[in-house]
Amino acid sequence: MTEARFTPLRERHESLGASFTDFGGWQMPVRYTSDLAEHHAVRQSAGLFDISHMAEFTVEGADAASYLDFALAGRLSTMTAGKAKYSLLLAEDGGIIDDVIVYRLAEDRYLIISNAGNRDAVAAALAQRVGERATSVEDVSDAHALIAVQGPASEAIVSATEGITDVSTAWDEQKYYAWADALFDGAPLLIARTGYTGEDGFELLVRSEDAAALWDAVLAAGESHGIVPAGLAARDTLRLEAGMPLYGHELSLTTKPAQAGLGRVVASDKDAFVGKDAVVPTDGARVLVGLSADGKRAGRAGYAVVAEDGAVLGEVTSGALSPTLGHPIAMAYIDPASAEAGTTVFLDVRGTKIPATVTALPFYRRTK
Incomplete structure (x- = not known):
């Protein structure tokens, strides 16, 4: 049996009362208090995520x-x-x-x-593809930690975090999918305006040994903005709403x-x-669609998507009762003939057919 791995922030999570779950071989916080509270905090103010399980590779030459x-x-x-x-x-x-x-x-x-669970596969593929090129690929995952600050207050929080200095790009000039160099307590820090929640936010790449101090500093800076530590459960419903x-x-x-x-x-x-x-x-290959339903019964991963006569059209890949929208949403792969927006299909929820409407992704888009 492979030994479970923990990020450099394990002690911080335990002190905050986190519940843990296995994710890609890592023991990660699934929640600290309430899935809903953590989800809503990200949509309304900010959430702080440990994503240090992700893998990092440098490519140079x-x-x-x-x-x-x-x-x-x-x-x-x-x-x-x-x-x-x-x-x-x-x-x-x-x-x-x-x-x-x-x-x-x-x-x-x-x-x-890259994703934590695919680290070995990614490393192997990247190495194999170098060939005779003047290029080197190095797995630097273990040397780094990654912390995400997500939500409308994220810029105010990160820009006010004590210890972050020498930011190479002015905050109001750093666009989405861009990054800036900085220092945290004198050590290298990469500030990327990226995320996995559908909100504005930053992902902070720091040396593993500096992760706990950065986590504490961000929480302190965000206290007046209502920041909360958030786990994988909230991250999953946030990314689902954003169609990611x-x-x-x-x-x-x-x-x-x-x-x-x-x-x-x-x-x-x-x-x-x-x-x-x-x-x-190939022709006829199933395609990914969004599905919206009424009520409170959500289709979950693995549930069948069927026609009114019961014929199987596809399968749900992710689903939840949307905390932001208040109704069930899902992503599913279905036959292309049924994939046009507005088409009515049915979710087979434990033997009960629940009507759902094919919906353009994303389900949620931030307004600014």
């Missing part, structure tokens, strides 16, 4: 840009330093090994952040990007990249 254009589905060579980009790591058959965020740190240096896919649910090795609504991420006009020849899904 004279051929780093061309290497990433080959290794990933997107075009990373045209991204300027200071920016970030969502991309996909594909298998030869076009399936998704992982979805990642790539940060261009310098002309010949990049940072890739989760690997192992909406994304997998058997999923092709266009099926998941991620065809825009693939730079199909590139001369070559891994998966290029197989990236187009």
Whole structure:
């Protein structure tokens, strides 16, 4: 049996009364007090998340840009330093090994952040694709911790956090999917304006040994703004409302990007990249849709989506009673003939057919 892993913030979570759950081999806080309270805090003020289980890789060398254009589905060579980009790591058959965020740190240096559960698969694929290129890939995950501050008050909180200094970009000039260099208590800090909640927010990459002090400083700065520590349960309902896919649910090795609504991420006009020849899904392949229902009974992952006559149309990948919207929502893969927005389908909820409407994603979009 593999020994459970904990982040550098374990003691902080335990002192705050967190309940833990296994996630990608890591023991992560699922909640501190209430799923609903933590969810609403992020939508209304701010939540603080430990996401140190995520994996980080540096890519550097004279051929780093061309290497990433080959290794990933997107075009990373045209991204300027200071920016970030969502991309996909594909298998030869076009399936998704992982979805990642790539940060261009310098002309010949990049940072890739991937999902914790896919760390080994990502490391193997990145290493295998280097070939003869003047490029090196290093797994630097264990040296770093990652903390996310999410919500409308996040800028006010992070900008007021004691110990954060020498920020390379003015706060009002740092755009979404961009990053800035800074220091925390004199040590390197990367401040990325990215997130997984549908709200404004920042992800703070810091040395593992500085994580606890940064966590404390952010909580102190956010006290007057109503910040709360938030766990994986709230993170899941937040990302579901925002229509953001989760690997192992909406994304997998058997999923092709266009099926998941991620065809825009693939730079199909590139001369070559891994998966290029197989990236187009077969005719009739199921596609990802949003589903909205009335009442309080939500479809959960694995529940069938059926027609009125009971014929199976697909399967729910994620579902919940939306805390923000007050009604059940879900994402599901269904037959394309039933995927047009406004179409009525049914959720098979423990033998009861619950009507649901195909809905354009995302379910929730922040207003500013």
